[in-house]
Amino acid sequence: xxxxxxxxxxxxxxxxxxxxxxxxxxxxxxxxxxxxxxxxxxxxxxxxxxxxxxxxxxxxxxxxxxxxxxxxxxxxxxxxxxxxxxxxxxxxxxxxxxxxxxxxxxxxxxxxxxxxxxxxxxxxxxxxxxxxxxxxxxxxxxxxxxxxxxxxxxxxxxxxxxxxxxxxxxxxxxxxxxxxxxxxxxxxxxxxxxxxxxxxxxxxxxxxxxxxxxxxxxxxxxxxxxxxxxxxxxxxxxxxxxxxxxxxxxxxxxxxxxxxxxxxxxxxxxxxxxxxxxxxxxxxxxxxxxxxxxxxxxxxxxxxxxxxxxxxxxxxxxxxxxxxxxxxxxxxxxxxxxxxxxxxx
Amino acid sequence: xxxxxxxxxxxxxxxxxxxxxxxxxxxxxxxxxxxxxxxxxxxxxxxxxxxxxxxxxxxxxxxxxxxxxxxxxxxxxxxxxxxxxxxxxxxxxxxxxxxxxxxxxxxxxxxxxxxxxxxxxxxxxxxxxxxxxxxxxxxxxxxxxxxxxxxxxxxxxxxxxxxxxxxxxxxxxxxxxxxxxxxxxxxxxxxxxxxxxxxxxxxxxxxxxxxxxxxxxxxxxxxxxxxxxxxxxxxxxxxxxxxxxxxxxxxxxxxx
Numbered sequence: 131x132x133x134x135x136x137x138x139x140x141x142x143x144x145x146x147x148x149x150x151x152x153x154x155x156x157x158x159x160x161x162x163x164x165x166x167x168x169x170x171x172x173x174x175x176x177x178x179x180x181x182x183x184x185x186x187x188x189x190x191x192x193x194x195x196x197x198x199x200x201x202x203x204x205x206x207x208x209x210x211x212x213x214x215x216x217x218x219x220x221x222x223x224x225x226x227x228x229x230x231x232x233x234x235x236x237x238x239x240x241x242x243x244x245x246x247x248x249x250x251x252x253x254x255x256x257x258x259x260x261x262x263x264x265x266x267x268x269x270x271x272x273x274x275x276x277x278x279x280x281x282x283x284x285x286x287x288x289x290x291x292x293x294x295x296x297x298x299x300x301x302x303x304x305x306x307x308x309x310x311x312x313x314x315x316x317x318x319x320x321x322x323x324x325x326x327x328x329x330x331x332x333x334x335x336x337x338x339x340x341x342x343x344x345x346x347x348x349x350x351x352x353x354x355x356x357x358x359x360x361x362x363x364x365x366x367x368x369x370x371x372x373x374x375x376x377x378x379x380x381x382x383x384x385x386x387x388x389x390x391x392x393x394x395x396x397x398x399x400x401x402x403x404x405x406x407x408x409x410x411x412x413x414x415x416x417x418x419x420x421x422x423x424x425x426x427x428x429x430x431x432x433x434x435x436x437x438x439x440x441x442x443x444x445x446x447x448x449x450x451x452x453x454x455x456x457x458x459x460x461x462x463x464x465x466x467x468x469x470x471x472x473x474x475x
Numbered sequence: 476x477x478x479x480x481x482x483x484x485x486x487x488x489x490x491x492x493x494x495x496x497x498x499x500x501x502x503x504x505x506x507x508x509x510x511x512x513x514x515x516x517x518x519x520x521x522x523x524x525x526x527x528x529x530x531x532x533x534x535x536x537x538x539x540x541x542x543x544x545x546x547x548x549x550x551x552x553x554x555x556x557x558x559x560x561x562x563x564x565x566x567x568x569x570x571x572x573x574x575x576x577x578x579x580x581x582x583x584x585x586x587x588x589x590x591x592x593x594x595x596x597x598x599x600x601x602x603x604x605x606x607x608x609x610x611x612x613x614x615x616x617x618x619x620x621x622x623x624x625x626x627x628x629x630x631x632x633x634x635x636x637x638x639x640x641x642x643x644x645x646x647x648x649x650x651x652x653x654x655x656x657x658x659x660x661x662x663x664x665x666x667x668x669x670x671x672x673x674x675x676x677x678x679x680x681x682x683x684x685x686x687x688x689x690x691x692x693x694x695x696x697x698x699x700x701x702x703x704x705x706x707x708x709x710x711x712x713x714x715x716x717x718x719x720x721x722x723x724x725x726x727x728x729x730x731x
Contacts, residue, residue, distance in 0.1 A: 331588075339573075339580065339587045339598070342566075346574050349563040356523065356557075357641045358549030358578030367584065 155330075162326050170315060180314045186426050187321035188382050191328045193406040193418035195375030198332065200412050201341070202368045203348030204254065208265035209376045210399035211272035212242040216377030217384035217394055218276060221289040224385075231295035232306070235381050242377025243370040250369035251362070269400045276392035288391035295320075295385060317386050324382060325419070328375060332415045335371070344368055409450060411457025420458055476501045476676060477522070477553075477645060482531035484517055484700075491517040493700035495531070499645075499678065504671055506679040506687045508711075509697035510720060515680040516558060518697070519647050523555040524548040535645070550578055552644035558653065560630040562622040568633055569618040572608055575640025576601040605640060611669065612636045628659045635666070645676045652683045664690045688712070696720065 173179040192213055199206035216238035223229040223237070253264055276283045283289065295316075298306040309316045335341050343364050346354045355361045384390040403418075410421030428446060432439045454461055477499040484492040492514040499505050507515045520526040522533050527542040534540065540551055563571050580587070580601065582594035609615045612632050617625065625633060631651060638646055651667070652660045660683060667677050667690050681687050687694065688708040696704040696711060698720040704711060711717055 334590075335588050338590065339577070339582075339594070340584060342570065342574055343577065345565065346563050349565060350561060352525070352545075353557065353561045353563065353637070354574075355545040356525075356549060356555050357575050357637065358546050358554070359574075360546045 158326075158330075162322075166319065166322060170318065174315070177314050180318050182426065182430055184314070184318045184321045184386065186422055187318075187325040188379055188386070189403070189406070189426070190419040190422040191321070191325045191382075192376055192379035193403045193422055194328050194332050194415075195372035195379075196403045197407045197412065197415070197418045198335070198344070198368050198375075199372045200407055201336070201344045201348060202365050203257070204265075204365070204369075205258075205262040205404065206265050206369075206372060207262055207397070207400040207404060208246075208249075208268040209372070209403045210395035210397065211265075211269035212246055212373045212376035213380030213383070213399070214269075214272045214276060214390075214392070214395040215245060216242045216380030217390045218283055218289070218380075219377070220381035221292055221384050221390045222282065224292055225289055230298070231293075231381075231385055232298045235378055235385075238381035239374040239376075239378035242380070243374040246373025246376075247366055247370045250366050250373075254362070254365045254369055266397060266400065269395075269397050273392045273396055283392070286392060288389055288394075290389040292385060292388040292390070294388070321382065321386075324378065329415060329419065336415050340364075340367075405447075407457075409447070409457060411459030413456070414459045417457055417459055424458060476536060477678075478532075478534040479518075479522065480532045480534070482518065482521055482533065483529045484514075484521055484526060485529045490700050492521065492528075492697075495697070495700075495702055497695050497702065497705065499676065501644075501676055502671060502674075504667065504677055504679070504690055504692045505695065506681055506691040506693075507695045507697060508681065508684070508687055513697045514700040515697055516649055517700075519555060519649055519678075519680055522548075523553060523647055525555075546578075549641060549643075552642075553647065554638040554641045554643035554645075555647035556634045556638050556649055556651065558649045560627065560634065562625075562630060562633055562637070564623045565621065567619050567621055568614060568625070568636070569605055569609065571622060571633060571637050572605040572640045573601050575608075575637040576604055576642070578641055604642075608636050608639050611639070611673070612666065627654055628656075631655065631659075631663075632666075635670075639670065639673075639675065643675055645678065646670065648677055648679045648681075650681055651679060652681055652686050660686050 169183055170180070173183070192209060195212075196206050196209050219238040219241045220231065220234040223234045224231055249268065253261070253268075256264060277285055279285075280287075294309040294311065295306075297304055297308040336344075343354070343359055346359065347361060347365055347368075351361050380395060383394065387394070406418045406421035406425060408421065409425055410417030410419065414420075425447070429439070429443050432442050435442055450458070479495055479497050482492055482495040483490070495514075495518060497505075507518060509515050517526065521528045521531075524540065524543055524545050524547065532539055532541045535551055535553060538551065540548055540553070543551075563574070566574070580594070580597040582591055582597050585591075586594045587597075606615070609618055612635065614629065614632060614636060617629060622630070622633060631653070635646075635648070635651065648667070652663050655663060664686055667679070670677055679687065679691070691708055694704075694706065694708055694711045695702055696714070696717050703716045703720055704714045706714070
């Protein structure tokens with residue numbers, strides 16, 4: 131807070147106050163620009179590494195949704211299930227009806243959000259381990275559903291040979307050219323853009339009044355409802371936003387891999403999305419991003435250890451949780467402007 | 476203003492509240508007292524719609540608000556406080572009070588997220604009102620303190636502050652003096668009068684008899700779920716049934 135007080139135009143509304151303790155938008159844009167320019171320059175020749183970055187960005191994007199359900203005090207293990215729904219929506223629409231990927235991408239998110247709203251309305255009454263269990267079942271149910279309706283989903287064979295995204299043009303003006311076969315850079319840019327837009331929206335949400343309402347639900351739903359806050363509505367909204375991230379992210383992966391199987395997203399993925407949030411830190415919007423980057427890059431860096439790779443990796447993870455139970459970001463945490471001790475009255 | 480008719484709540488075989496009737500006029504300070512387990516807090520929960528009554532109605536300014544749900548009751552202008560210390564642990568005092576103002580925010584969800592002009596107007600109004608409430612409760616110096624770090628007395632105050640921020644017409648205070656020392660209780664009594672002068676009608680459920688007798692204008696006595704007496708503090712102190720309900724002896728704490 132010390133810093134912000136000297137800044138002109140200080141608005142002490144809740145949102146502004148919180149946002150000032152986070153990194154400003156300008157810095158975020160600078161890092162984003164550097165990411166978009168520097169990574170292709172340095173690693174552009176190495177297709178494998180570029181793919182790792184692409185996956186990292188898209189996985190962070192999906193994890194933002196899980197982070198939001200943590201914000202309302204729910205452990206969400208349904209994220210992979212909704213990602214699978216998004217993946218199938220895109221796969222079916224692109225392959226059967228020939229609809230453009232650029233329409234399917236947001237549409238998949240919307241379908242996942244809609245289904246999430248329908249399922250979430252009754253399910254969100256549950257809390258704690260019960261909610262975690264039922265969402266885990268949802269992920270599994272999505273996989274089984276994909277297996278059970280071969281007419282629509284092609285069953286275990288999956289939907290393969292999906293076309294690459296075509297050209298996106300508006301009023302005859304090409305905004306995004308068609309993706310070329312084998313080119314990795316377009317997907318790198320797409321994932322990066324999705325991740326940044328997703329992060330930006332999460333940040334806006336978290337620092338707004340809606341974010342404050344979400345946090346209040348995590349801490350005391352009774353008190354919130356006694357103040358006239360429609361608890362049921364807000365938690366469904368949070369869950370729907372979360373499902374949108376899952377659906378859009380799933381659509382991206384289906385297109386990146388050009389195929390989708392019932393096993394493309396499973397319970398283990400749900401667990402990973404959750405773990406990224408834990409490792410990064412639940413208190414910060416960038417938590418899932420940090421978690422995904424740290425975990426995925428450390429896994430890649432341990433590549434030279436071959437068969438010991440996973441053992442060392444899990445050891446590191448356990449250490450991480452033991453030493454930083456509130457996530458990596460908690461170490462540099464500064465809740466500026468908020469005295470932790472009550473002043474003597 | 477508030478009209479409770481035949482309110483009954485049965486939990487399994489236990490009748491917690493039995494055919495309770497009372498009315499409340501605007502600006503009147505009413506207390507509901509009774510021995511432990513008499514059904515006072517259940518009665519509050521029924522009015523605030525945290526529980527659905529087995530039978531009976533609650534009418535507020537002529538409108539039937541029985542069992543419409545806590546947030547809907549709050550939107551009608553009835554806000555309750557909690558017996559236990561209830562707060563948003565990680566939030567500062569000011570953030571908590573700002574949330575209390577939430578039901579008067581007019582902006583849409585998207586408007587709030589993308590900071591529409593209306594949302595900014597809401598936030599300014601919320602900020603001004605929060606400052607007013609904090610000033611009223613003498614908590615301005617604690618505005619940036621995290622709730623979890625507050626001492627007990629201030630947490631009780633915060634509970635009232637956040638309820639007041641919701642701009643209620645009627646405030647249900649569930650044991651506002653629980654665990655307060657005599658100084659704090661004295662200030663609490665003053666505060667309740669101040670709240671009433673602000674145009675908010677208070678109802679109390681309270682065990683501290685000295686405070687109840689000094690602050691209330693009318694008292695409803697409940698025992699085993701049923702109303703056994705109603706009247707001014709002086710009348711209640713003389714009431715045989717009340718004395719019997721409390722200790723069955725003459726020298727009860729009621730006279731203190």
